[in-house]
Amino acid sequence: MSSSCCSPSASGPGADALDQTQAVEERYGAAAHAQEACLCTPVAFDLSLLQAIPREVVERDYGCGDPTRWVKPGDTVLDLGSGSGKNAFICAQLIGSAGAVIGVDRNVEMLNLARQAAPVVAERIGFANVRFVEGAIEALEAPQVDGAPLIADRSIDVVLSNCVLNLVNPADRQNLLANIRRVLRPGGRLAVSDIVCDKPVPLALQQDPELWSGCISGAWQEEAFLEDFRALGFEKVSYADRSDQPWQVVEDIEFRAVTLVGQLPDD
Numbered sequence: 001m002s003s004s005c006c007s008p009s010a011s012g013p014g015a016d017a018l019d020q021t022q023a024v025e026e027r028y029g030a031a032a033h034a035q036e037a038c039l040c041t042p043v044a045f046d047l048s049l050l051q052a053i054p055r056e057v058v059e060r061d062y063g064c065g066d067p068t069r070w071v072k073p074g075d076t077v078l079d080l081g082s083g084s085g086k087n088a089f090i091c092a093q094l095i096g097s098a099g100a101v102i103g104v105d106r107n108v109e110m111l112n113l114a115r116q117a118a119p120v121v122a123e124r125i126g127f128a129n130v131r132f133v134e135g136a137i138e139a140l141e142a143p144q145v146d147g148a149p150l151i152a153d154r155s156i157d158v159v160l161s162n163c164v165l166n167l168v169n170p171a172d173r174q175n176l177l178a179n180i181r182r183v184l185r186p187g188g189r190l191a192v193s194d195i196v197c198d199k200p201v202p203l204a205l206q207q208d209p210e211l212w213s214g215c216i217s218g219a220w221q222e223e224a225f226l227e228d229f230r231a232l233g234f235e236k237v238s239y240a241d242r243s244d245q246p247w248q249v250v251e252d253i254e255f256r257a258v259t260l261v262g263q264l265p266d267d
Contacts, residue, residue: 061086063162064257065193081164085114138176234262
């Protein structure tokens, strides 16, 4: 991997604390208009499921795994940090016309890309079952104009996300996790592809805008990621996928891609 993808930014961490949200907004806003290879880790998807998706959506998808493999026909799917919409459009085909996909993203440029593609995909697959809403994935409880939360309690069969949870400001992560638990139905499932690390990330690296927005310095430690979801009450929490070789090594810290899965108990 080139130094531009994994090295601290040239300016280094400044005197002021990094606004992680702003760093992510700026980088992914630009990446909605032009592909940025540094934000990708190579992932093989079922090519037959990509044929219905516009090329620009596929090219501007930035993920580190394939959480879509854990959806089932008829599911209501919540895609956290849906970006260009690629994962949502794959899920749309897997769940069929009886299911529904809700993609949540705060980045307007990415939302525009996904929304423009939605009718194209619907025409190609023969039905429309995807909608994209603007919002912060850590604030799914945020009230809308009618007073209802952005995503209702116990309304989702499976929550998935692809290399996005690590981008959330650390101060907001407990609310993020609580919201994932809140929106899932009894027996609801989780499939999250993300980046984890083998050692604590020093504060200096967490304050670097390139490393944070590049899905590196916001990574959970590998065991802590599992434990945080077990603490929410998920059962059978495990890594269904885990890369043997690190994706990046920064200051002797290994960062690798995983896909975490789990399921809530039935009431």
